[in-house]
Amino acid sequence: MFGIINYLIEAIGSIAILLRFVFPWLLVALCGWTIVSAIIDAINRAKQMHSIPCTNCRFFTNDYRLKCTIHPHIANTEGAIDCSDYRPN
Secondary structure (H helix, E strand, O other): OHHHHHHHHHHHHHHHHHHHHHHHHHHHHHHHHHHHHHHHHHHHHHHHHHOOOHHHEOOEOOOOOOOEOOOOOOOOOHHHOOOOOOOEO
């Protein structure tokens, strides 16, 4: 009876030592994965924002009150990426 209890206590102790080693490294890996994922998302977002053609368009006024004379509601947004009225300078 005491032999089984002693064996269980030793087994739980060795598992606890293993978990004390594994859990911190899992936490470090999870933090690293989160940081890398955030960097990749920021790069993809920047690429999308740099594909907005408004600043090179003939109808872009560069005035905060009226940015575009044709489509002022979508000027400098993602909606302007495939603008049918885009005319380069």
